[in-house]
Amino acid sequence: MAGSQATVSPPLQPPPLTEEDAARSSDRSRVHLARLGGRRWSLLWLLVGPGILAMLGENDGPSMIAYASDGAQYGLGFFVPFIPVLFAMAYVCQEMCMRVGAVTHRGFGELVLQRYGSVWGWFAAADLTLTNLVTLVAEFVSIRVGLAYFHLGALVAVVLGLVLVVFTFSGGRYWRWERIVLGMALFNGLFLVAAILVKPHLGSIAGALDFSPFPGGSFNTLLLLVASTIGATVTPWMIFFQQGASADKGMTPRDIGHGRYDTAAGAVLAAIFGVGALVAGAALLTHGGAGIQGFTGAGFPQALRRVAGGAAGTVFALGLIEAGAVAILTISASTAYAAAECVGAAHSFNTFPREAALFYAANFGIALVAALVILIPGAPLLAITLNANVLATVLLPVSLAFMVMLANDKGLMGRFANHRSTNVIAVAVVAFVGLCGSAYGIDSFLLTAHVIR
Amino acid sequence: MKTTASVREQPGREPAGSDRGAQGAAGADGEDELIMHLERDQFVAATSRPVPRAKLSHRSVLALWGLRVFAVMVSAMVVYTFIAQLR
Numbered sequence: 001m002a003g004s005q006a007t008v009s010p011p012l013q014p015p016p017l018t019e020e021d022a023a024r025s026s027d028r029s030r031v032h033l034a035r036l037g038g039r040r041w042s043l044l045w046l047l048v049g050p051g052i053l054a055m056l057g058e059n060d061g062p063s064m065i066a067y068a069s070d071g072a073q074y075g076l077g078f079f080v081p082f083i084p085v086l087f088a089m090a091y092v093c094q095e096m097c098m099r100v101g102a103v104t105h106r107g108f109g110e111l112v113l114q115r116y117g118s119v120w121g122w123f124a125a126a127d128l129t130l131t132n133l134v135t136l137v138a139e140f141v142s143i144r145v146g147l148a149y150f151h152l153g154a155l156v157a158v159v160l161g162l163v164l165v166v167f168t169f170s171g172g173r174y175w176r177w178e179r180i181v182l183g184m185a186l187f188n189g190l191f192l193v194a195a196i197l198v199k200p201h202l203g204s205i206a207g208a209l210d211f212s213p214f215p216g217g218s219f220n221t222l223l224l225l226v227a228s229t230i231g232a233t234v235t236p237w238m239i240f241f242q243q244g245a246s247a248d249k250g251m252t253p254r255d256i257g258h259g260r261y262d263t264a265a266g267a268v269l270a271a272i273f274g275v276g277a278l279v280a281g282a283a284l285l286t287h288g289g290a291g292i293q294g295f296t297g298a299g300f301p302q303a304l305r306r307v308a309g310g311a312a313g314t315v316f317a318l319g320l321i322e323a324g325a326v327a328i329l330t331i332s333a334s335t336a337y338a339a340a341e342c343v344g345a346a347h348s349f350n351t352f353p354r355e356a357a358l359f360y361a362a363n364f365g366i367a368l369v370a371a372l373v374i375l376i377p378g379a380p381l382l383a384i385t386l387n388a389n390v391l392a393t394v395l396l397p398v399s400l401a402f403m404v405m406l407a408n409d410k411g412l413m414g415r416f417a418n419h420r421s422t423n424v425i426a427v428a429v430v431a432f433v434g435l436c437g438s439a440y441g442i443d444s445f446l447l448t449a450h451v452i453r
Numbered sequence: 454m455k456t457t458a459s460v461r462e463q464p465g466r467e468p469a470g471s472d473r474g475a476q477g478a479a480g481a482d483g484e485d486e487l488i489m490h491l492e493r494d495q496f497v498a499a500t501s502r503p504v505p506r507a508k509l510s511h512r513s514v515l516a517l518w519g520l521r522v523f524a525v526m527v528s529a530m531v532v533y534t535f536i537a538q539l540r
Contacts (some may be wrong), residue, residue, distance in 0.1 A: 398521055
Protein backbone atom coordinates (compact mmCIF):
# COMPACT_ATOMS: atom_id res chain seq x y z
CA MET A 1 0.00 0.00 0.00
CA ALA A 2 2.74 2.32 0.96
CA GLY A 3 4.39 1.75 -2.39
CA SER A 4 1.23 2.46 -4.36
CA GLN A 5 0.57 5.58 -2.33
CA ALA A 6 4.00 6.87 -3.21
CA THR A 7 3.20 6.66 -6.94
CA VAL A 8 0.02 8.77 -6.72
CA SER A 9 0.67 12.35 -7.81
CA PRO A 10 -0.81 15.06 -5.63
CA PRO A 11 -3.65 16.94 -7.38
CA LEU A 12 -2.56 20.10 -9.17
CA GLN A 13 -3.41 23.14 -7.14
CA PRO A 14 -5.52 25.67 -9.01
CA PRO A 15 -3.90 29.08 -9.36
CA PRO A 16 -5.17 31.93 -7.17
CA LEU A 17 -8.29 33.32 -8.79
CA THR A 18 -8.94 36.97 -9.51
CA GLU A 19 -12.13 38.72 -10.50
CA GLU A 20 -10.62 39.00 -13.98
CA ASP A 21 -10.27 35.21 -14.09
CA ALA A 22 -13.86 34.80 -12.92
CA ALA A 23 -15.21 37.13 -15.59
CA ARG A 24 -13.19 35.45 -18.33
CA SER A 25 -14.21 32.04 -17.05
CA SER A 26 -17.86 33.03 -17.31
CA ASP A 27 -17.40 33.91 -20.98
CA ARG A 28 -15.42 30.76 -21.64
CA SER A 29 -18.11 28.59 -20.02
CA ARG A 30 -20.55 29.67 -22.74
CA VAL A 31 -17.97 28.83 -25.41
CA HIS A 32 -17.42 25.47 -23.74
CA LEU A 33 -21.14 24.68 -23.63
CA ALA A 34 -21.70 25.77 -27.24
CA ARG A 35 -18.84 23.57 -28.35
CA LEU A 36 -20.07 20.60 -26.32
CA GLY A 37 -23.59 21.05 -27.66
CA GLY A 38 -22.39 21.32 -31.24
CA ARG A 39 -24.08 24.72 -31.65
CA ARG A 40 -21.93 26.05 -34.48
CA TRP A 41 -23.62 29.39 -35.01
CA SER A 42 -23.72 30.10 -31.31
CA LEU A 43 -20.01 29.28 -31.09
CA LEU A 44 -19.26 31.60 -33.98
CA TRP A 45 -21.29 34.39 -32.36
CA LEU A 46 -19.41 33.94 -29.10
CA LEU A 47 -15.96 33.92 -30.70
CA VAL A 48 -16.23 36.74 -33.25
CA GLY A 49 -15.16 40.20 -32.15
CA PRO A 50 -11.49 41.17 -32.14
CA GLY A 51 -11.01 40.58 -35.89
CA ILE A 52 -14.10 42.48 -37.00
CA LEU A 53 -13.35 45.29 -34.55
CA ALA A 54 -9.74 45.62 -35.72
CA MET A 55 -10.75 45.73 -39.39
CA LEU A 56 -13.81 47.96 -39.06
CA GLY A 57 -11.99 50.09 -36.51
CA GLU A 58 -9.40 50.73 -39.18
CA ASN A 59 -12.17 51.89 -41.52
CA ASP A 60 -11.90 55.04 -39.45
CA GLY A 61 -12.58 58.68 -40.22
CA PRO A 62 -9.31 59.53 -42.02
CA SER A 63 -9.39 56.21 -43.89
CA MET A 64 -12.90 56.74 -45.22
CA ILE A 65 -12.06 60.33 -46.13
CA ALA A 66 -8.91 59.03 -47.87
CA TYR A 67 -10.94 56.49 -49.88
CA ALA A 68 -13.57 59.07 -50.77
CA SER A 69 -10.84 61.55 -51.75
CA ASP A 70 -9.25 58.89 -53.96
CA GLY A 71 -12.60 58.44 -55.68
CA ALA A 72 -13.25 62.17 -56.00
CA GLN A 73 -9.83 62.88 -57.49
CA TYR A 74 -9.06 59.76 -59.51
CA GLY A 75 -12.34 57.87 -59.96
CA LEU A 76 -12.83 54.16 -59.42
CA GLY A 77 -9.96 52.81 -61.51
CA PHE A 78 -7.05 51.24 -59.63
CA PHE A 79 -8.54 51.76 -56.16
CA VAL A 80 -11.52 49.38 -56.48
CA PRO A 81 -9.22 46.34 -56.67
CA PHE A 82 -6.38 47.95 -54.65
CA ILE A 83 -8.47 48.30 -51.47
CA PRO A 84 -9.42 44.57 -51.31
CA VAL A 85 -5.78 43.64 -52.00
CA LEU A 86 -4.70 45.78 -49.04
CA PHE A 87 -7.29 44.17 -46.79
CA ALA A 88 -6.02 40.76 -47.89
CA MET A 89 -2.59 41.95 -46.69
CA ALA A 90 -4.22 43.14 -43.46
CA TYR A 91 -5.75 39.68 -43.00
CA VAL A 92 -2.30 38.06 -43.16
CA CYS A 93 -0.99 40.40 -40.44
CA GLN A 94 -4.06 40.26 -38.22
CA GLU A 95 -4.40 36.49 -38.40
CA MET A 96 -0.90 36.25 -36.91
CA CYS A 97 -1.90 38.64 -34.10
CA MET A 98 -4.99 36.59 -33.30
CA ARG A 99 -3.02 33.33 -33.36
CA VAL A 100 -0.23 34.62 -31.10
CA GLY A 101 -2.79 36.08 -28.67
CA ALA A 102 -4.82 32.85 -28.57
CA VAL A 103 -1.78 30.62 -28.01
CA THR A 104 0.19 32.76 -25.55
CA HIS A 105 -2.74 34.57 -23.85
CA ARG A 106 -0.55 37.67 -23.85
CA GLY A 107 -0.56 41.01 -25.62
CA PHE A 108 1.89 42.16 -28.28
CA GLY A 109 3.59 44.79 -26.09
CA GLU A 110 4.36 42.48 -23.19
CA LEU A 111 5.60 39.68 -25.44
CA VAL A 112 8.01 41.98 -27.32
CA LEU A 113 9.21 43.49 -24.06
CA GLN A 114 9.72 40.18 -22.27
CA ARG A 115 10.94 38.11 -25.21
CA TYR A 116 13.21 40.59 -26.98
CA GLY A 117 14.07 43.10 -24.26
CA SER A 118 12.66 46.26 -22.76
CA VAL A 119 14.30 48.53 -25.36
CA TRP A 120 12.27 46.99 -28.18
CA GLY A 121 9.14 46.89 -26.06
CA TRP A 122 9.34 50.56 -25.22
CA PHE A 123 10.18 51.49 -28.80
CA ALA A 124 7.05 49.66 -29.94
CA ALA A 125 4.96 51.37 -27.28
CA ALA A 126 6.39 54.78 -28.22
CA ASP A 127 5.62 54.20 -31.92
CA LEU A 128 2.11 53.21 -30.98
CA THR A 129 1.50 56.18 -28.70
CA LEU A 130 2.73 58.65 -31.33
CA THR A 131 0.71 57.21 -34.21
CA ASN A 132 -2.34 56.68 -32.00
CA LEU A 133 -2.30 60.25 -30.74
CA VAL A 134 -2.10 61.65 -34.27
CA THR A 135 -4.77 59.23 -35.49
CA LEU A 136 -7.08 60.00 -32.58
CA VAL A 137 -6.90 63.70 -33.39
CA ALA A 138 -7.99 62.76 -36.91
CA GLU A 139 -10.87 60.69 -35.47
CA PHE A 140 -12.18 63.65 -33.51
CA VAL A 141 -11.82 65.75 -36.67
CA SER A 142 -13.88 63.13 -38.50
CA ILE A 143 -16.67 63.32 -35.90
CA ARG A 144 -16.48 67.09 -36.07
CA VAL A 145 -16.86 67.02 -39.88
CA GLY A 146 -19.85 64.72 -39.59
CA LEU A 147 -21.49 66.80 -36.87
CA ALA A 148 -20.84 70.05 -38.74
CA TYR A 149 -23.19 68.73 -41.41
CA PHE A 150 -25.91 68.86 -38.75
CA HIS A 151 -24.72 72.33 -37.63
CA LEU A 152 -23.10 71.03 -34.43
CA GLY A 153 -19.71 72.29 -33.26
CA ALA A 154 -16.34 70.90 -32.17
CA LEU A 155 -17.29 70.88 -28.49
CA VAL A 156 -20.11 68.44 -29.19
CA ALA A 157 -17.63 66.18 -31.03
CA VAL A 158 -15.28 66.25 -28.04
CA VAL A 159 -18.01 65.52 -25.50
CA LEU A 160 -19.52 62.76 -27.67
CA GLY A 161 -16.18 61.00 -28.13
CA LEU A 162 -15.18 61.17 -24.48
CA VAL A 163 -18.60 60.15 -23.16
CA LEU A 164 -18.49 57.10 -25.43
CA VAL A 165 -15.10 56.08 -24.03
CA VAL A 166 -16.38 56.35 -20.46
CA PHE A 167 -19.69 54.67 -21.31
CA THR A 168 -17.97 51.56 -22.62
CA PHE A 169 -15.95 51.26 -19.38
CA SER A 170 -19.08 50.53 -17.38
CA GLY A 171 -19.47 46.95 -16.33
CA GLY A 172 -15.94 45.68 -15.95
CA ARG A 173 -16.51 43.02 -18.60
CA TYR A 174 -14.61 42.56 -21.84
CA TRP A 175 -17.65 40.86 -23.38
CA ARG A 176 -19.87 43.91 -22.77
CA TRP A 177 -17.26 46.33 -24.11
CA GLU A 178 -16.77 44.20 -27.22
CA ARG A 179 -20.48 43.85 -27.98
CA ILE A 180 -21.16 47.58 -27.57
CA VAL A 181 -18.33 48.51 -29.94
CA LEU A 182 -19.24 45.69 -32.34
CA GLY A 183 -22.81 46.96 -32.51
CA MET A 184 -21.57 50.44 -33.31
CA ALA A 185 -19.04 49.16 -35.85
CA LEU A 186 -21.71 47.55 -37.99
CA PHE A 187 -22.93 51.07 -38.84
CA ASN A 188 -19.76 51.32 -40.93
CA GLY A 189 -22.16 49.88 -43.52
CA LEU A 190 -23.54 53.41 -43.89
CA PHE A 191 -20.77 53.98 -46.44
CA LEU A 192 -22.21 51.18 -48.55
CA VAL A 193 -25.64 52.85 -48.27
CA ALA A 194 -24.07 56.14 -49.35
CA ALA A 195 -22.54 54.37 -52.36
CA ILE A 196 -25.94 52.99 -53.34
CA LEU A 197 -27.57 56.41 -52.91
CA VAL A 198 -25.21 58.06 -55.41
CA LYS A 199 -26.53 55.53 -57.98
CA PRO A 200 -23.20 54.38 -59.40
CA HIS A 201 -22.88 52.72 -62.77
CA LEU A 202 -22.25 49.07 -61.92
CA GLY A 203 -20.45 48.51 -65.20
CA SER A 204 -17.86 51.14 -64.32
CA ILE A 205 -17.21 49.44 -60.95
CA ALA A 206 -16.73 46.06 -62.64
CA GLY A 207 -14.58 47.68 -65.32
CA ALA A 208 -12.24 49.11 -62.66
CA LEU A 209 -11.28 45.64 -61.42
CA ASP A 210 -8.34 45.46 -63.84
CA PHE A 211 -6.43 48.14 -61.87
CA SER A 212 -6.90 50.70 -64.65
CA PRO A 213 -6.71 53.54 -65.28
CA PHE A 214 -3.61 54.04 -63.16
CA PRO A 215 -3.78 57.32 -61.19
CA GLY A 216 -2.07 60.19 -62.94
CA GLY A 217 -0.30 63.18 -61.46
CA SER A 218 3.15 63.55 -59.96
CA PHE A 219 5.24 60.67 -58.61
CA ASN A 220 5.06 62.14 -55.11
CA THR A 221 1.26 62.40 -55.27
CA LEU A 222 1.07 58.77 -56.33
CA LEU A 223 3.35 57.75 -53.45
CA LEU A 224 1.21 59.76 -51.04
CA LEU A 225 -1.93 58.05 -52.30
CA VAL A 226 -0.43 54.58 -51.99
CA ALA A 227 1.16 55.26 -48.58
CA SER A 228 -1.97 56.82 -47.11
CA THR A 229 -4.18 54.05 -48.54
CA ILE A 230 -1.88 51.42 -47.00
CA GLY A 231 -2.07 53.38 -43.74
CA ALA A 232 -5.84 53.19 -44.06
CA THR A 233 -5.80 49.38 -43.96
CA VAL A 234 -2.86 48.18 -41.83
CA THR A 235 -1.57 50.13 -38.83
CA PRO A 236 0.42 49.49 -35.62
CA TRP A 237 -2.62 49.88 -33.35
CA MET A 238 -4.38 46.98 -35.07
CA ILE A 239 -1.50 44.67 -34.09
CA PHE A 240 -1.60 45.70 -30.43
CA PHE A 241 -5.39 45.69 -30.37
CA GLN A 242 -6.20 42.33 -31.92
CA GLN A 243 -3.56 40.40 -30.00
CA GLY A 244 -4.49 42.10 -26.72
CA ALA A 245 -8.22 41.67 -27.33
CA SER A 246 -7.84 38.01 -28.34
CA ALA A 247 -6.01 37.33 -25.07
CA ASP A 248 -8.48 39.44 -23.08
CA LYS A 249 -11.41 37.59 -24.66
CA GLY A 250 -9.84 34.35 -23.46
CA MET A 251 -9.31 32.76 -26.86
CA THR A 252 -7.35 29.51 -26.89
CA PRO A 253 -5.67 27.47 -29.63
CA ARG A 254 -8.96 25.60 -30.13
CA ASP A 255 -10.55 28.90 -31.20
CA ILE A 256 -8.02 29.74 -33.90
CA GLY A 257 -10.32 28.50 -36.67
CA HIS A 258 -13.10 30.79 -35.54
CA GLY A 259 -10.59 33.58 -35.04
CA ARG A 260 -9.71 33.21 -38.71
CA TYR A 261 -13.39 33.46 -39.69
CA ASP A 262 -13.68 36.55 -37.51
CA THR A 263 -10.63 38.20 -39.07
CA ALA A 264 -11.67 37.26 -42.61
CA ALA A 265 -15.22 38.55 -42.04
CA GLY A 266 -13.78 41.81 -40.76
CA ALA A 267 -11.49 42.13 -43.79
CA VAL A 268 -14.33 41.44 -46.25
CA LEU A 269 -16.73 43.85 -44.56
CA ALA A 270 -14.06 46.55 -44.28
CA ALA A 271 -13.12 46.17 -47.95
CA ILE A 272 -16.77 46.39 -49.04
CA PHE A 273 -17.46 49.45 -46.91
CA GLY A 274 -14.15 51.04 -47.96
CA VAL A 275 -15.04 50.58 -51.62
CA GLY A 276 -18.45 52.05 -50.71
CA ALA A 277 -16.75 55.25 -49.52
CA LEU A 278 -14.65 55.27 -52.69
CA VAL A 279 -17.74 54.91 -54.91
CA ALA A 280 -19.57 57.64 -52.98
CA GLY A 281 -16.55 59.93 -53.36
CA ALA A 282 -16.32 59.14 -57.07
CA ALA A 283 -19.70 60.81 -57.52
CA LEU A 284 -17.80 64.08 -57.03
CA LEU A 285 -15.29 63.24 -59.77
CA THR A 286 -17.24 64.90 -62.56
CA HIS A 287 -17.83 67.90 -60.33
CA GLY A 288 -14.18 68.66 -59.77
CA GLY A 289 -14.10 67.17 -56.29
CA ALA A 290 -15.80 70.31 -55.04
CA GLY A 291 -15.64 70.91 -51.33
CA ILE A 292 -13.62 67.85 -50.36
CA GLN A 293 -10.95 69.87 -48.58
CA GLY A 294 -13.42 71.39 -46.12
CA PHE A 295 -12.33 69.43 -43.07
CA THR A 296 -13.08 72.28 -40.73
CA GLY A 297 -16.64 72.51 -41.98
CA ALA A 298 -19.06 69.89 -43.23
CA GLY A 299 -16.85 69.52 -46.33
CA PHE A 300 -17.30 66.17 -47.96
CA PRO A 301 -20.90 65.38 -46.89
CA GLN A 302 -22.08 68.78 -48.08
CA ALA A 303 -20.33 68.36 -51.41
CA LEU A 304 -22.02 64.99 -51.74
CA ARG A 305 -25.37 66.53 -50.85
CA ARG A 306 -25.06 69.03 -53.68
CA VAL A 307 -24.18 66.34 -56.19
CA ALA A 308 -26.15 63.27 -55.08
CA GLY A 309 -28.91 64.61 -52.85
CA GLY A 310 -29.57 65.18 -49.16
CA ALA A 311 -29.90 61.50 -48.27
CA ALA A 312 -26.41 60.64 -49.57
CA GLY A 313 -24.87 63.60 -47.72
CA THR A 314 -26.69 62.75 -44.47
CA VAL A 315 -25.72 59.08 -44.60
CA PHE A 316 -22.10 59.94 -45.36
CA ALA A 317 -22.00 62.42 -42.45
CA LEU A 318 -23.46 59.80 -40.09
CA GLY A 319 -20.90 57.33 -41.41
CA LEU A 320 -18.05 59.70 -40.57
CA ILE A 321 -19.37 60.13 -37.03
CA GLU A 322 -19.60 56.34 -36.62
CA ALA A 323 -16.17 55.72 -38.14
CA GLY A 324 -14.54 58.26 -35.84
CA ALA A 325 -16.40 57.06 -32.75
CA VAL A 326 -15.58 53.37 -33.20
CA ALA A 327 -11.95 54.15 -33.96
CA ILE A 328 -11.66 56.29 -30.82
CA LEU A 329 -12.77 53.29 -28.77
CA THR A 330 -10.53 50.71 -30.45
CA ILE A 331 -7.44 52.93 -30.79
CA SER A 332 -7.70 54.12 -27.18
CA ALA A 333 -8.05 50.49 -26.12
CA SER A 334 -4.89 49.53 -28.03
CA THR A 335 -3.00 52.33 -26.24
CA ALA A 336 -4.28 51.10 -22.91
CA TYR A 337 -3.25 47.50 -23.62
CA ALA A 338 0.25 48.64 -24.66
CA ALA A 339 0.81 51.03 -21.76
CA ALA A 340 -0.33 48.61 -19.06
CA GLU A 341 1.42 45.62 -20.62
CA CYS A 342 4.74 47.43 -20.79
CA VAL A 343 4.76 48.28 -17.07
CA GLY A 344 3.30 44.94 -16.05
CA ALA A 345 0.05 46.41 -14.74
CA ALA A 346 -3.41 44.85 -15.07
CA HIS A 347 -4.62 45.18 -18.66
CA SER A 348 -8.10 43.86 -19.18
CA PHE A 349 -11.62 45.09 -19.70
CA ASN A 350 -12.54 42.24 -17.33
CA THR A 351 -11.47 44.52 -14.50
CA PHE A 352 -12.92 47.62 -12.89
CA PRO A 353 -11.03 50.94 -13.01
CA ARG A 354 -10.06 50.63 -9.35
CA GLU A 355 -8.21 47.38 -10.14
CA ALA A 356 -6.57 48.51 -13.38
CA ALA A 357 -6.12 52.23 -12.91
CA LEU A 358 -3.30 52.61 -15.44
CA PHE A 359 -5.18 50.66 -18.11
CA TYR A 360 -8.29 52.82 -17.85
CA ALA A 361 -6.30 56.03 -17.34
CA ALA A 362 -4.30 55.42 -20.53
CA ASN A 363 -7.50 54.53 -22.37
CA PHE A 364 -9.25 57.75 -21.40
CA GLY A 365 -6.11 59.92 -21.21
CA ILE A 366 -5.01 59.58 -24.82
CA ALA A 367 -8.56 60.24 -26.02
CA LEU A 368 -8.70 63.33 -23.80
CA VAL A 369 -5.40 64.73 -25.14
CA ALA A 370 -6.53 64.18 -28.74
CA ALA A 371 -9.87 65.80 -27.99
CA LEU A 372 -8.20 68.87 -26.52
CA VAL A 373 -6.05 69.28 -29.66
CA ILE A 374 -9.08 69.82 -31.89
CA LEU A 375 -10.28 72.57 -29.56
CA ILE A 376 -7.06 74.56 -30.06
CA PRO A 377 -7.91 77.55 -32.29
CA GLY A 378 -6.00 77.39 -35.57
CA ALA A 379 -4.63 73.88 -35.01
CA PRO A 380 -3.55 72.33 -38.35
CA LEU A 381 -6.28 69.71 -38.33
CA LEU A 382 -6.28 69.17 -42.09
CA ALA A 383 -2.53 68.52 -42.17
CA ILE A 384 -2.74 66.20 -39.15
CA THR A 385 -5.58 64.24 -40.72
CA LEU A 386 -3.77 63.83 -44.03
CA ASN A 387 -0.49 62.77 -42.37
CA ALA A 388 -1.95 60.39 -39.79
CA ASN A 389 -2.09 57.42 -42.16
CA VAL A 390 1.33 58.15 -43.69
CA LEU A 391 3.05 58.21 -40.29
CA ALA A 392 1.42 54.92 -39.40
CA THR A 393 2.67 53.39 -42.66
CA VAL A 394 6.24 54.56 -42.03
CA LEU A 395 6.39 53.10 -38.52
CA LEU A 396 4.47 49.92 -39.32
CA PRO A 397 7.31 47.70 -40.68
CA VAL A 398 9.06 47.54 -37.28
CA SER A 399 5.92 46.31 -35.52
CA LEU A 400 5.22 43.89 -38.36
CA ALA A 401 8.75 42.50 -38.16
CA PHE A 402 8.29 41.71 -34.46
CA MET A 403 4.89 40.19 -35.18
CA VAL A 404 6.42 37.86 -37.76
CA MET A 405 9.18 36.96 -35.27
CA LEU A 406 6.65 36.16 -32.54
CA ALA A 407 4.50 34.09 -34.90
CA ASN A 408 7.62 32.10 -35.84
CA ASP A 409 8.79 31.61 -32.26
CA LYS A 410 8.41 27.87 -31.74
CA GLY A 411 9.23 28.28 -28.04
CA LEU A 412 6.03 30.31 -27.68
CA MET A 413 3.87 28.99 -30.47
CA GLY A 414 4.75 25.32 -30.69
CA ARG A 415 2.99 23.74 -33.65
CA PHE A 416 0.97 26.92 -34.16
CA ALA A 417 4.03 28.75 -35.43
CA ASN A 418 3.96 30.20 -38.96
CA HIS A 419 4.21 27.88 -41.93
CA ARG A 420 6.68 28.64 -44.68
CA SER A 421 3.97 29.93 -47.05
CA THR A 422 2.67 32.34 -44.39
CA ASN A 423 6.20 33.62 -43.86
CA VAL A 424 6.72 34.26 -47.55
CA ILE A 425 3.54 36.33 -47.73
CA ALA A 426 4.22 38.08 -44.41
CA VAL A 427 7.76 39.09 -45.39
CA ALA A 428 6.47 40.33 -48.75
CA VAL A 429 3.87 42.46 -46.93
CA VAL A 430 6.51 43.93 -44.59
CA ALA A 431 8.78 44.71 -47.56
CA PHE A 432 5.95 46.27 -49.60
CA VAL A 433 4.73 48.44 -46.72
CA GLY A 434 8.28 49.48 -45.83
CA LEU A 435 9.12 50.33 -49.43
CA CYS A 436 5.99 52.41 -50.05
CA GLY A 437 6.20 54.30 -46.75
CA SER A 438 9.88 55.06 -46.99
CA ALA A 439 9.65 56.02 -50.67
CA TYR A 440 7.03 58.65 -49.86
CA GLY A 441 8.90 59.90 -46.78
CA ILE A 442 12.23 60.26 -48.58
CA ASP A 443 10.76 61.71 -51.79
CA SER A 444 8.69 64.28 -49.87
CA PHE A 445 11.67 65.28 -47.75
CA LEU A 446 13.91 65.75 -50.80
CA LEU A 447 11.20 67.81 -52.53
CA THR A 448 10.58 69.95 -49.46
CA ALA A 449 14.30 70.51 -48.91
CA HIS A 450 14.59 71.41 -52.62
CA VAL A 451 17.19 68.68 -53.18
CA ILE A 452 15.11 67.39 -56.12
CA ARG A 453 12.32 68.95 -58.16
CA MET B 454 -3.90 41.32 -7.68
CA LYS B 455 -7.25 41.03 -5.98
CA THR B 456 -8.57 37.53 -5.46
CA THR B 457 -12.20 36.65 -5.13
CA ALA B 458 -13.77 34.24 -2.70
CA SER B 459 -17.01 34.00 -4.61
CA VAL B 460 -15.51 31.88 -7.33
CA ARG B 461 -15.99 28.18 -7.03
CA GLU B 462 -13.70 25.76 -8.72
CA GLN B 463 -15.39 23.75 -11.43
CA PRO B 464 -12.72 21.47 -12.82
CA GLY B 465 -13.66 20.32 -16.26
CA ARG B 466 -12.13 18.89 -19.37
CA GLU B 467 -12.74 19.72 -22.98
CA PRO B 468 -13.86 16.85 -25.20
CA ALA B 469 -11.29 14.73 -26.96
CA GLY B 470 -9.61 16.41 -29.85
CA SER B 471 -8.72 19.64 -28.15
CA ASP B 472 -5.13 20.56 -28.65
CA ARG B 473 -2.47 22.78 -27.23
CA GLY B 474 0.49 24.24 -28.91
CA ALA B 475 2.41 26.55 -26.65
CA GLN B 476 5.17 24.75 -24.86
CA GLY B 477 7.46 25.82 -22.11
CA ALA B 478 7.82 29.53 -22.43
CA ALA B 479 4.18 30.38 -21.98
CA GLY B 480 3.84 27.94 -19.15
CA ALA B 481 1.81 25.40 -21.10
CA ASP B 482 2.16 21.79 -20.14
CA GLY B 483 0.86 20.32 -23.34
CA GLU B 484 -2.41 19.21 -21.77
CA ASP B 485 -5.88 20.60 -22.23
CA GLU B 486 -6.88 20.65 -18.59
CA LEU B 487 -9.44 23.29 -17.84
CA ILE B 488 -10.07 24.88 -14.50
CA MET B 489 -13.23 26.93 -14.41
CA HIS B 490 -13.23 26.71 -18.22
CA LEU B 491 -9.84 28.42 -18.38
CA GLU B 492 -6.60 26.81 -19.42
CA ARG B 493 -3.98 26.73 -16.70
CA ASP B 494 -1.71 29.22 -18.47
CA GLN B 495 -4.66 31.57 -19.04
CA PHE B 496 -5.02 32.64 -15.41
CA VAL B 497 -3.81 36.08 -14.39
CA ALA B 498 -1.34 34.41 -12.05
CA ALA B 499 0.19 32.54 -14.99
CA THR B 500 0.23 35.42 -17.46
CA SER B 501 1.82 37.66 -14.83
CA ARG B 502 4.96 35.55 -15.00
CA PRO B 503 7.25 36.84 -17.77
CA VAL B 504 8.19 34.60 -20.67
CA PRO B 505 11.91 33.77 -20.96
CA ARG B 506 14.09 36.08 -23.01
CA ALA B 507 14.79 34.87 -26.56
CA LYS B 508 18.35 34.70 -27.79
CA LEU B 509 18.70 36.62 -31.02
CA SER B 510 21.65 36.16 -33.31
CA HIS B 511 23.96 39.13 -33.89
CA ARG B 512 22.68 39.30 -37.44
CA SER B 513 19.07 39.54 -36.25
CA VAL B 514 19.93 42.25 -33.72
CA LEU B 515 21.80 44.22 -36.38
CA ALA B 516 18.88 43.87 -38.79
CA LEU B 517 16.42 45.04 -36.13
CA TRP B 518 18.54 48.06 -35.24
CA GLY B 519 18.94 48.85 -38.93
CA LEU B 520 15.17 48.73 -39.42
CA ARG B 521 14.61 50.82 -36.31
CA VAL B 522 17.11 53.54 -37.28
CA PHE B 523 15.70 53.60 -40.81
CA ALA B 524 12.11 53.93 -39.50
CA VAL B 525 13.11 56.77 -37.16
CA MET B 526 14.94 58.59 -39.97
CA VAL B 527 12.01 58.30 -42.39
CA SER B 528 9.59 59.36 -39.62
CA ALA B 529 11.74 62.43 -39.01
CA MET B 530 11.55 63.21 -42.72
CA VAL B 531 7.74 62.89 -42.67
CA VAL B 532 7.53 65.15 -39.61
CA TYR B 533 9.89 67.68 -41.24
CA THR B 534 7.74 67.70 -44.39
CA PHE B 535 4.61 68.06 -42.25
CA ILE B 536 6.04 71.08 -40.40
CA ALA B 537 7.39 72.65 -43.60
CA GLN B 538 3.96 72.37 -45.21
CA LEU B 539 2.41 74.27 -42.32
CA ARG B 540 4.52 77.35 -43.03
